[in-house]
Amino acid sequence: MYRYPVTSRILLAIDCIIFGFDGKDIKLLLVKRNLEPEMGKWSLMGGFLREDEDLEVGAGRIIFYLTGLKNIYVEQLETFGKVNRDPAERTVSVVFFALIQIDEHDSEAVRNHNASWISLDQRPELIFDHNEMVGRAIEHLRYKAALHPIGFELLPELFTIPQLQKLYEAIYNTPLDRRNFSRKLLSTGLLIDTGSKNSNSTTKKATLYKLDTIRYKEKFHAFWNFMPDSMKPVKI
Amino acid sequence: MYRYPVTSRILLAIDCIIFGFDGKDIKLLLVKRNLEPEMGKWSLMGGFLREDEDLEVGAGRIIFYLTGLKNIYVEQLETFGKVNRDPAERTVSVVFFALIQIDEHDSEAVRNHNASWISLDQRPELIFDHNEMVGRAIEHLRYKAALHPIGFELLPELFTIPQLQKLYEAIYNTPLDRRNFSRKLLSTGLLIDTGSKNSNSTTKKATLYKLDTIRYKEKFHAFWNFMPDSMKPVKI
DNA sequence: GCAAAAGTGTTACTTGTACACCCATGC
DNA sequence: GCATGGGTGTACAAGTAACACTTTTGC
Incomplete structure (x- = not known):
């Protein structure tokens, strides 16, 4: 050859x-x-x-x-x-x-x-x-998570909205408004209410959701905007 | 070694x-x-x-x-x-x-x-x-041009707003509204009016702009949204 | 004076943001 | 009964989308 x-x-x-x-x-x-x-x-x-x-x-x-x-x-x-x-x-x-x-x-x-x-x-x-690779990866995580629903990949199959919010707060290192977050998230239609509640909580138990995997694939490219302005990537 | x-x-x-x-x-x-x-x-x-x-x-x-x-x-x-x-x-x-x-x-x-x-x-x-590489590149061009001001890289140093509009229409293969396009573009503050006019036009001559390169660097990551919904990338 | 392209303003609608009260639970 | 965290609604602001008329130019 x-x-x-x-x-x-x-x-x-x-x-x-x-x-x-x-x-x-x-x-x-x-x-x-x-x-x-x-x-x-x-x-x-x-x-x-x-x-x-x-x-x-x-x-x-x-x-x-x-x-x-x-x-x-x-x-x-x-x-x-x-x-x-x-x-x-x-x-x-x-x-x-x-x-x-x-x-x-x-x-x-x-x-x-x-x-x-x-x-x-x-x-x-x-x-x-x-170190540079990790820097690029963090940047990419922030960029991508703002536009596509990839956060779910980091959570268990059943998760609560407050859990997801903590995840986004960790990604962008910034607090988010609970009410707006919840509303925006539910409006994507990607979450299915499983009816059950999070048992390992010491206060009010949160509703457990799972991902609607069919809609997830359809909506993967529907752009989100969870990224706060101040957190938009700064370097190329 | x-x-x-x-x-x-x-x-x-x-x-x-x-x-x-x-x-x-x-x-x-x-x-x-x-x-x-x-x-x-x-x-x-x-x-x-x-x-x-x-x-x-x-x-x-x-x-x-x-x-x-x-x-x-x-x-x-x-x-x-x-x-x-x-x-x-x-x-x-x-x-x-x-x-x-x-x-x-x-x-x-x-x-x-x-x-x-x-x-x-x-x-x-x-x-x-x-072929696959080109497919990915077109997707990337659409994705990136919707979020960052990279269109200028494809135009001469002096350009008109209608030229830029034709470029975006070509990228997304879809017509855009002249008035909204122009307003949104000018509102980015990235364009400097050079005062002169496009001479090689047979009808009304358009204003020539140039890029404000300082603001361009500052605003490179300010997200745009020129991408029409129907044109959002479909494949991963 | 007419055809072709450039420039501009207003309104309706959609989306995002800010904010406060009530509820469930474990101790 | 109280501290902690979960759930929800409303009013205002901002941004987007739709749309029509006037101006400049070459012929």
């Missing part, structure tokens, strides 16, 4: 930014790196692309390996390829962005990989250009 | 989607491929990433080579990496998205590369997954 007459072939990495939400803070799944260079330092979970796998398959493999989860929300974020981004050798990294329901992950797998869930505002310095 | 113990290193390509606007239609700069496989077929302009260059530098090099232009609007779009996307050998392609002022390109360079400006609705079948 024909092969291109080009000498330089490059190592292709995949790094995954995995967001979760614990009901209070947005968290990031970070690992202590187990290979040289920079062994022992904090980094994103990553790996090398295999010869026989598509990019998304590689990302799925890495996420499954770390969390035990399949069929979660994953999208490609951006590819980082500065010449010296990795001191060992030229490596180009395709970064993926994943949202998971934090209580469904396999905590043993996470522990075995030296990984931890860390709040965004407490995240340590990361290796290479991983 | 340490080198990762991984055997497979992969060929990294860069493909560029270059949009222009001729006052009537959105056009794409396409080339007749001059290497095997698929020599002679239409494709995006591309090349291979060099060992000593960053991704954006590579994209800039390729665009400059084809158009003679530097300092244009370029952003990374997405990376395509299906295992068999290139029949010659495994190649992962980072796709860039560029907007240029069509009358400023070096038409001799374009001719020398067997390239042509082709209207979106007349574009031929492209090789590999390039």
Whole structure:
């Protein structure tokens, strides 16, 4: 078979930014790196692309390996390829962005990989250009969550409106008006009232909703505007 | 120096989607491929990433080579990496998205590369997954132009409001109301009235504006909403 | 003077924002 | 019975959408 007459072939990495939400803070799944260079330092979970796998398959493999989860929300974020981004050798990294329901992950797998869930505002310095990757991912989360109903991916199947509000408040780091939030949300027609109530509350129990998955697909691209003006992304 | 113990290193390509606007239609700069496989077929302009260059530098090099232009609007779009996307050998392609002022390109360079400006609705079948890349780029153009003032990148330095309107009508393939368009546009405060008039018109001459580049940078992320509801992106 | 395109203003409607009171629950 | 959080309605402001007439120009 024909092969291109080009000498330089490059190592292709995949790094995954995995967001979760614990009901209070947005968290990031970070690992202590187990290979040289920079062994022992904090980094994103990553790996090398295999010869026989598509990019998304590689990302799925890495996420499954770390969390035990399949069929979660994953999208490609951006590819980082500065010449010296990795001191060992030229490596180009395709970064993926994943949202998971934090209580469904396999905590043993996470522990075995030296990984931890860390709040965004407490995240340590990361290796290479991983800090930049995380910055872009947070920006993307804010941007996307303002326009599309992706917040649900971070919550359990049954959730309450106050839970969802806390999620958006965490994403934009700003308080939102309860009444307006609730009204706007219900007006999307994406929520189904399950009739039951949240039992683990010490005060008035909130109504549990689930996502109307059919309408969800139809309305995925209907633009929202939950993003407060002051929080609109600032950098390209 | 340490080198990762991984055997497979992969060929990294860069493909560029270059949009222009001729006052009537959105056009794409396409080339007749001059290497095997698929020599002679239409494709995006591309090349291979060099060992000593960053991704954006590579994209800039390729665009400059084809158009003679530097300092244009370029952003990374997405990376395509299906295992068999290139029949010659495994190649992962980072796709860039560029907007240029069509009358400023070096038409001799374009001719020398067997390239042509082709209207979106007349574009031929492209090789590999390039059709998919173009689809994503059109979607991205619509998405982005609805939220950020990127349309200016496709127009000459001095432009009229009717010109800009025709551009948006071409992007969304839908008519817009002149009065509302003009009012909304002027209310952004991004336009400076140059005082002069468009001379090459056979009827009433329109006012020439230029972009307020300082406010442009400040307001780049102020969200617009020029996108008509019916035109909101439909696929992920 | 007429055809073709540019410029401009008002009104109705829709959507967003601000804000306060009552209800359910556990202690 | 009280503190905590959940649920709801209304009035005002802002933004969007619809629509018609006048002006400039080249022929």
